[in-house]
Amino acid sequence: MAYTDYTYLDSDDASLRVYPTTPETIKPRSINVEILQPTLTTVTNDLTTQRRSLGVHRIEIEYTYPAMTFEQLQPFVAFFTAMQGQAKAFKLKVPKELINDTQHITDGDLHTVTTGYAKGIKEVVVNNFGNSLDPAIKGGNFIQFNNHDKIYVVAANGISHTDGTCKIRFEPALLEAVTSSTTLNTFNEDIPFHVIFDSSAIKFDVDSALLYGFKIKFTEQWKN
Secondary structure (H helix, E strand, O other): OOOOOOHHHOOOOHHHOEOOOOOOOOOOOEEEEEEEOOEEEEEOOOOOEEEEEOOOOEEEEEEEEEEEOHHHHHHHHHHHHHOOOOOOOEEEEEOHHHHOOOOOOOOOOOOEEOOOEOOOOOEEEEOOOOOOOOOOEOOOOEEOEOOOOOOEEEOOOEOEOOOOOEEEEEEOOOOOOEOOOOEEOOOOOOEEEEEEEOOOOOOEEEOOOOOEEEEEEEEEOOOO
């Protein structure tokens, strides 16, 4: 038998480094999501508050796990160690039920951008949503274009046209241009977040029954 190939751990491509989510791995008891959109505010002499968006956007996710044995904890400790804390980016497959409404978690259709859009655009037209649906896509859904890793949040409900196309408004503005061959994630699948660990330390506790308590936080890192 050949030795295990560990080259994926040191590759510039993070796609093969996947946070443990196998059927044998214990699932989180709860998931906390935080969406950060910093705003610069100043107060004038007449106490008027002036606000300016910095145009940045980041999603943070925290998993809290039920009590587990050390054997169940080991894959998480091993993966954190392999990532050298915050040093390496990896993929976190976030459950589709968390990021899409019930209308869309069974939608396996391929939705393709109808034309090219430049970096900085916040609205794109996408096909294959069905005839005159209201809404065709709901605000609050997470979407991802297949040519880059950034997660975008749908900012308002979108109604589809009679030909099944739908204009989607999202935040933040496109961080990469998209073309007419760019597709969205399929809503019936988990979205692979491109993340790093939020801390350079991993912490867990153990009780007298040798059951371990553990939670871990991830920060979106859409580029390595």
